[in-house]
Amino acid sequence: MEQRILSGIGCLEAALKELGTRKYLLVRDSSYPYLSIRNYIDALPAPHVVFDGFSSNPLYEDVCKGVALFNREGCDTIVAVGGGSAIDVGKCIKLFSKMEPEQNFLFQGYKDTGVPLIAVPTTAGTGSESTRYAVIYYQGKKQSITHDSIRPPIAILDSSVLKTLPLYQKKCTMLDALCQGIESWWSVNSTQESKGYSRLAVETILENMDAYIRDNDEKAAEKILLAANFAGRAINITQTTAPHAMSYKLTSLYGLPHGHAVAMCLPEVWEYMLGHLERCVDRRGPAYLKAVLDEIAERITYERFQKLLDQLEMRRPAAKGREQEIEILVDAVNPVRLNNNPVALPSDGIRSMYERIVLK
Ligand SMILES: [Fe+2]
DSSP, X not given: OOOEEEESGGGHHHHHHHHTOSSEEEEEOTTGGGOTHHHHHHTOSSOEEEEOOOOSSOBHHHXXXXXXXXXXXXXXXXXXXXXXXXXXXXXXXXXXXXXXXTSOGGGSOOOOOOXXXXXXXXXXXXXXXXXXXXXXXXXXXXXXXXXXXXXXXXXXXOGGGGGGSOHHHHHHHHHHHHHHHHHHHHOTTOOHHHXXXXXXXXXHHHHHHHHHHTSOOHHHHHHHHHHHHHHHHXXXXXXXXXXXXXXHHHHHHHOOOHHHHHHHHHHHHHHHHHHTGGGBOOTTOHHHHHHHHHHHHHHOOHHHHHHHHHHTTOOOOBOSSHHHHHHHHHHHSOHHHHTTSSBOOOHHHHHHHHHHHSBO
């Protein structure tokens, strides 16, 4: 399904009218009270019900409450305003909304419910507004949900939301977008189309990051929001690769925000791949992969990426029981997710990367 990207929150009222919305569920996170777009949304005439009962790592049980509220209140549309988690919760409510409420939603088989979903991202990073993926936690484990129908048919980009985003969060989310752009570029699933998005995302971030982070420049914020969206469209086609796969346990073990954790892994994976091109698993061959890595290096090298992390003061996690923690990290990497990576990574390679990432 084609997705429409609208510019400016002022488009929301017309979008709701066009959809014939009678009542919508407003899924929003804790950033909402600080957003200037709140004034516009709160003044909209369409009736709505608020759902904000979820954390930044949303639980399956949270989503179930949202589904119950959606149905109890007779809502017909979902508007998700927030970071990746709020949008992911909106996606899951859409997917689960017509399922049998007495049975576990995760095991019922996914179908398109046809419920309209509008996403309004408030961080420039995850690109969740343009992907068919959602992440929630079930019984303490990360649960990835993938279905074409949960890609929001309408996304509204409004850069004013970035004015109140705290600096550290700006850095983390921007790095997530940059990593997603780079990983998608080298992914074994890349296509001409996805590489076009990756290129745009990476170049736009590199051109605008200083003005965005240092000067809080409005035009730069607009560009970064768009770049994060391009990176989202790229990974919607390719999925992410090893740096993302290696990052999840860093997040749960050390509490590192997602973008921070991924950015720690990316230059290590990159350097490892350059030294092990003979382990290329991309069907297009090692010469193709080398050309892709050269193409990326024309924009940014892994050394430059590492310097960028130092400039942004993104610190490495410090271990308490290092040896034991390294083993936990190595064991937690999902091998299926590594299949998108263009170079095969054996566990001793992964171990040596974590040894460089985690401080003594
Ligand atoms: Fe990510």
